[in-house]
Amino acid sequence: MKRAYLDNAATTPVRSEVIKVMINTLKYSFGNPSSMQHSYGRKTRSLIEESRISIAKNINASPSEIIFTSGGTEANNLILRSAVINLKIQCILTSPLEHYSVLKTVLDLSNKYSICVEFIKIKNKGIIDLNHLEQKLKINFKKKILVSLMYANNEIGNLLDLDQVGNLCKKYNAYFHSDTIQIIGNYPIDMHQNTVDFATASAHKFYGPKGIGFIFIKEKNLKKMKSLMTGGYQEYGIRPGTENIYGIVGLSKALNLAYSDLQKNLKKIQNLKSYCISELKKIQYDIIFNGLSNIPNKSIPTILNIFYPKKDHLLYFHLDLMGIAISKGSSCTSKQLKKISHVISSITNNEHFLKKMMPIRISFGIFNEKKDIDLLIDAFKKINKN
Template identity: 45%
Template sequence: MKNKIYLDNAATTPLDPEVISVMLEVMKNTYGNPSAVHAIGRQARVVVEEARKKVASFIHAAPAEVFFTSGGTEANNMVLRSAVKDLGVNHIITSPIEHHAVIDTAELIHQQNNVLLSLVKLDGTGSVDLVHLEEILATHTDKKTLVSLMHANNEIGNLLPLKKVAQLCKKYGVYFHSDTVQTMGHYTFDVRDLDIDFLTCSAHKFHGPKGVGFLFVNQNVQLKPIITGGAQERNMRAGTENIYGIVGLAKAMEIACQHLDEHQKYIQELKTYLIEQLEQNIAGISFNGNPKGDSLYTVLNVLFPNSEMDEMLLFNFDIEGVCVSGGSACSSGSNTGSHVLRAINADMNKPSIRFSFSKYNTKEELDYTMNLIKNWFTGSSKN
């Protein structure tokens, strides 16, 4: 197979051609500054606000509850920092397997602002222990608390029962934020039904452009900007809007929502097929997380048996044209290893590889990948 096989869609996804098309159209014809009062500026403002309405409709929010950002990392920072600064939060509850944008920010806030930081325990599969979460909430009713838990883990794919956590948070009168970077565009969301305070999203995880995302802030919550110097985004985020990115985000979300059931079924079949092939052909194979349970259908984290290729497995995939990840791509330059795999007590002496799928992957690509794996681990493959 001559072309590269891209199985790292949890890191980023290729742009949908329809997204490229609408972005190019706006680049050519809508170059005004949305803050300008003249006709060309007003035209740009209309484009931004139409995109906002579209995004809001997909999550059943009001347009005034959607704020465009540079991506998930900025949006997560806005929630955590503003909750402390503006809402008086003095206790943050999160988990040891959150994305660095949350866990590192929470740790820094804890150190700098005398804010209590609690880490909820994980069960045997690496999922959040809801019993322990309630114990923490019940123990600290004297605190003003923010719970920040991701909807799906970016490395192992474990899913959080959002509704149950939201109900727990309401029971104890605390704020709830969920990082939905891995699930927005892959699942349906109804913020009214969830009764959640904050959601964060990044467009490039569902075939939209990089450098743009959004933050949902419940209308009952009032935050102030952490980036100042302008009145953009209704005084919530200073700086000229990324019009092309915003339009691309809205289009990518529209496509994802229109074809959600179809793509979900197709991608789940790919994931299930790879699990079956690995179990049938590779002795000693196992999986990190809970891939056959409540798990993100786009992610499969495989724990391979030890072999002479331990240190070179990721490199060999790359040499053979298969793009996969050994952990979160956001920290792949680090030599510290995966904090997620350490937190779930995975065997760090064995190589773990994350395969993550999109609507553009095929069964033929998985067959090619399996032939490589069988050749490396059993010395046999089909031509």
């Protein structure tokens, strides 16, 4: 049976070049990178530092600003918790559209440390209300503030005006953390040009291995950040524990490949997305696109989110049986089969409408082709007949 994998926002296939370099690392570089007394340890240490330099170069950062983690969830947790404990943050401004690794963490911090957490209003189509953000920055100006807003939403693909948010944070002397997990490796980013203090990445979103990611910490903030765990002094003392060497090497290779072909791949993916939009409109002329996912330059090319006009909780499984892999949204909420995600609920207030529709996230990758879209459209046509 022909199959089409269209859930790249959840995870991407690992590139063959990445697998090869990881296998070579597993075979020939087994030394502990903290064992600097002998060549085995020095060899693995050099692999880590070479990877750090390569990663930094791809996002225009300094190597010392890159701290390796086990992935995106740990990365977001580490930044948010460290900001409260080490930077003495008293107020966090965020949005109801963030990933659960941000939302649940800020609420936990609020309970444990009695910090204020305020949510920025969401305008039509899931647009962050930046006027409301400025109001909240003004009101809390005397407090130490952290703003946490994702660059590209992982469900509806909306792009944040990163520069405008960064300038507001600078104006009111607030720290700025952005979950850039859907961005890094899939979209241009320049850490020295923007005003982000902290950013996060996860390798499996850009054709690298699972279980490895990194934090970007702007150099001026490095000395203020301390480990939340006791142990060794790895990763500048911010994230102790023996490094995941083959994961780091795989991440570095994947990111290097991603940015070497970025413009070509972005054009290909945007064309696939545009084709998918036009074909969906043909079979469902009144189709509803969620957020700004159908608008170029307002959303990341990799994500398209729609409402399917039929309430069927087995819809995703029916599509899977037809060879189509899509999702209803974030993979972190996949066990809640009958529940609409917090992102879709936040941008759609009509409960009656929600009871009639099924949200679908279609996410494209570099290995997708036009034939994958055709398989998806054919599957929808068959479902519509039933």
